[in-house]
Amino acid sequence: MRRVTVNRIIRIRPSVADQLRRRLHLxxxxxxxxxxxxxxxSYGKIGLSLGSRKRKAWVLAHRLAYALQYGxxxxxxxxxxxxxxxxxxxxxxxxxxxxxxxxxMQGGRYFGPGRPLERAA
Numbered sequence: 001m002r003r004v005t006v007n008r009i010i011r012i013r014p015s016v017a018d019q020l021r022r023r024l025h026l027x028x029x030x031x032x033x034x035x036x037x038x039x040x041x042s043y044g045k046i047g048l049s050l051g052s053r054k055r056k057a058w059v060l061a062h063r064l065a066y067a068l069q070y071g072x073x074x075x076x077x078x079x080x081x082x083x084x085x086x087x088x089x090x091x092x093x094x095x096x097x098x099x100x101x102x103x104x105m106q107g108g109r110y111f112g113p114g115r116p117l118e119r120a121a
């Protein structure tokens with residue numbers, strides 16, 4: 001079975017941007033919060049049909065937002081929320097990090113809510 005990636009879905013279904021846009025709401029902090037289905041880790045997810053009614057791919061909303069704005073997301077990178085809001089899909093609040101760097105940040109050094117948006121060293 002071929003793995004479905006965000007990048008492949010964008011090529012297959014150009015209307016995915018509209019599906020994402022309909023589920024975003026601007027907050028007072030500048031976050032574009034996703035209102036829809038959430039995965040177990042509280043990230044937004046979108047179910048996209050892949051041509052047949054039975055085939056559906058679930059993609060994380062923030063990864064989709066990043067890919068739509070900046071292009072392909074490499075499989076060896078994580079999309080990090082600089083704002084600390086897991087539901088945020090604002091491309092200005094997202095950045096690519098190596099798995100190792102992102103893992104260290106998740107261990108307590110990430111820039112959570114209320115902290116300034118700045119790049120990790």
